[in-house]
């Protein structure tokens with residue numbers, strides 16, 4: 823299985839980078855996984871609604887340009903569907919069973935995802951009703967993907 827994680831902007835915090843690298847390493851035996859960073863747009867506090875949409879559109883175009891038509895796209899969205907870790911594991915397992923070998927998880931930038939990216943999504947996944955910083959979301963996501971593979975292989979992982 824080929825998994826891509828799309829994220830907006832460069833990851834700066836060392837502690838997050840270390841955590842993400844650790845889970846990417848652990849995921850190595852289970853799947854081919856890569857993190858793709860697209861450039862972020864400047865988003866100062868005083869942007870109008872229209873300007874905010876423009877920021878999301880530009881970031882979204884960069885993401886969509888890198889996603890092939892045969893990729894199953896899971897966007898991370900606060901308003902999406904909440905799953906248990908076991909349910910996420912089952913979703914991933916079923917995608918593999920039905921021949922969907924390319925999965926892209928897409929995390930929005932500081933303003934969220936564009937309408938075009940939402941439209942392209944096959945699934946919208948929520949990690950709770952709370953808002954997480956997009957860079958922290960990357961770490962939470964890679965840990966849950968790792969957990970999903972451990973669950974699917976019936977391998978022990980701390981509860």
Ligand SMILES: C[S@@+](CC[C@H](N)C(=O)[O-])C[C@H]1O[C@@H](n2cnc3c(N)ncnc32)[C@H](O)[C@@H]1O
Pocket residue numbers: 897898899900928929930931932933934935947948949950951952953954955956959
């Ligand atoms: C800082 S949040 C953006 C907040 C923006 N107001 C919104 O509603 O999308 C950045 C990105 O992190 C992801 N994210 C943050 N919290 C999340 C949650 N609870 N569940 C799923 N994704 C989340 C989403 O992809 C979001 O676009």
